[in-house]
Amino acid sequence: MRKNIPLLLCGLLTTSAIFAGTSVNSLAAPKIDPYKTVQAEINFGREGVEQTPEVYNNKKITVLSNVEAGDYWLVKTVDFNEGLSKMSITVKSDSVALIEVRKDGVDGEVLGSFKIGNTNGEYKTYTANMKNVEGNFTIAFVGVLGNVSVDYWSAEKAVETPVVEPEPSQDPEKIVDPYGTVEAEDSYEFVAAAVLGKEVAVRGNGYVAVKNVDFGDEAAVVLNLNVKASKAALFEIRLDAVDGTKVGTIKVNPGDYQSRYATVNITGKHDVYFVATMSGATVTFDSWKALRAPVKPNPNQDPEPTPEPQPTPDPEPTPEPEPQPVEGGMTTDYTINNWGTGYQVSVKVTNESNKRTEGWTVKINKEDVDIDACWNVNVTEEGGYYVITPVEWNAVIDAGKSVEFGFQGSSHIKDKIELFAVGEVKDEPTPEPEQQPEPTPDPEPTPDPEPTPEPEPVVVNDGLVLGYDINGQGSFTISFNVSNNGDSAVNGWTLKLKKSQLTIDNSWCVKIASEGDYYVITPETWNYVINAGDAAYFGIQGSGEVGATLDYILE
Structure with a gap:
């Protein structure tokens, strides 16, 4: 039995050069050397993440794919014996994305985060500063925003120069006027939240705090927030602490930016906390502002003098109005x-x-x-x-x-x-009377038609990308999004789905037609144009069985 254990460990050790030496008498997880390349498929537990083989640059690779908000993978006994200054990660993404690095598990301390852009189908390496740690730790890579495929990662040793913590965006002594637009990125404190240019991504159970907000003596009655979410989320508004008095809650629907309103009653000066409360749902926060209560007249103020009335001539008799039908229908x-x-x-x-x-x-x-x-x-x-x-x-x-x-x-x-x-x-507008048709003249002899040129072949737009999410079997719904990752607007698009793979009973935000072996899906007038970087969202309902993946043609 003792002879078999070293053989098992040797087999494990030869699969990668990243494992440091371990005792041959233990089957515990081997130590990971983070200062060398660590393949993403080497993990010790994951949630919502798929291990997928790919061919990239004519080589077979294995990656962790579909890393979305709330998804994660764990790497145990990572040996930071020489500290930590930076980490690098090689990924592929079709949009802006964010991955956090956490110590001691999914809910542990955030060491840093990778801010990722659209890689246009390529695997690219991103590097981020990290908090220094020394020793053996479990490291969690947690998706916050976007959809990412990960190939490998590595770390850099600590440097002697101490890392200077960034100053908060907001001057803590500055008084904030809530009745003008307040940008989220100018807040004072960010916990489980990251500034992405001119917006802030707030992870589930994270928050953004704004100090010294002066609502004055006249109560603010409404807060207007400009937000969006990766999936349905709740955003609480609290005063003076992250667990302070809750004055409002808004529900954020998945999709593009939306104005959401919370009815409140706030006077005086407070610190305001915006708290995302649903685990796995990231809220992207752009800006907010408050609306004052309407000014009430002062009952003690002397009224304006009323002018002497002028004699009024006898009015003309008013004809009785015709009875109107009751509105409704x-x-x-x-x-x-x-x-x-x-x-x-x-x-x-x-x-x-x-x-x-x-x-x-x-x-x-x-x-x-x-x-x-x-x-x-x-x-x-x-x-x-x-x-x-x-x-x-x-x-x-x-x-x-x-x-x-x-x-x-x-x-x-x-x-x-x-x-x-x-x-x-x-009332419907009165239609114009129909014109009587002119008499039809005798037809002229028809000349021989010009030869019809061959039609140009349909060109598939390489910038269009289809995403979809299938829910249910027997009776199912599929939510789609067509994203334009190109540099210019797309005027019109068509999606074809095989009838052999599903039966469509209902749809929203699109038109459905039948053409041979395909359902042909085309946009409405209002989502016909997809600007560069934008997307069109729609969905279908169906009956019967549907597979985990769909064959499609997107033009």
């Missing part, structure tokens, strides 16, 4: 797709009147459903109801027409939902 219909661990509700709002509606509202009882994310609408809360209002492009519903929106959740939902709509209807 808005109806709703919904379907629920509940797969046990979550659900999706699709809602149709129809204008049953003979007039156009400009602006509409749907209210949903909060006891019947819990909304985590939505599309095609804005969501606020009012008492016991969610208040749903349209976005700019679907605010108008013509007579007899409908608009559709949807939402998802992962908590409670009832079989029947209290859901109703109201709206203001407008």
